[in-house]
Amino acid sequence: MTYKTLRWLAVLPALILVLAVQAHEPSEHMEEAEKPKCSEMKDMDHAEMDMDDPVMQAMMKKCKQHMDKKDADSKESEHRHSESDDDATRKSQHDH
């Protein structure tokens, strides 16, 4: 019985180690600071988006900067965003 238990004590850390190593494979590494690919969202029909859906709200939040920058000047809007992210959700929730 003890042997079996001990075996798992050895196997589990090994597994976790393997996983940590895996995360350092080059292909995984690229994903570490991956940027959201927002270009697909830009092309979506705004009228068809369901803004009540948390998934859509989350995507909008992630891509807000991207979408706004289409017509705003970079520096100012970037500044505004860092402060207004929260307001934006609250507003969109109140809208309904």
Add this chain to the structure above:
Amino acid sequence: MTAPRFLPCIKCLIAALVIAIAAALAFIYSGLYPVGADDHHTPLTYWALETLRERSVDRASSGIEVPADLDRSERLLAGGADYNDMCAGCHLKPGKDESDFTLGLNPAPPNLTQPHQGEEDLESRAQHRFWVIKHGIKASGMPAWGPNHDDERIWSMVAFLRRLPELSPEQYQVLTARGSAEAPHH
């Protein structure tokens, strides 16, 4: 009149018990048990292990209070990024249906991008998942994430798991990316 003499045969019972324990020990020390992960259990063992796991998680998680705000978009973003970093290797992501871990682990990690099977309600599923993520599952590849992650973070992953099966690969990518959006080039 021999039957009554069998009942109080305590010595026989003890002898049987000792023999059983000795046999079990001999088996353990013999090295005959195939411990390889690629050697599959018998259906009976699978049933016993699965039932044991389900009953245990069910009992242990039954009193857990599920936060009312699992629907918040902030939860999806926090849970999504964590899921992608820590779980997708084993539990997959949209557009991927196997990995070294799903092929090699025994028991195999369930594919969490597939709609959940089973008739438990949303509430108890959330309780189960929270408990499993926090405490892990003994003698399987599922680690306990509790030691290094607070409850809020774990709940956010539970929230993300609820929506994961309906996400397209593109939606998944946007929700789980840790970086911030790049301005489109003019």
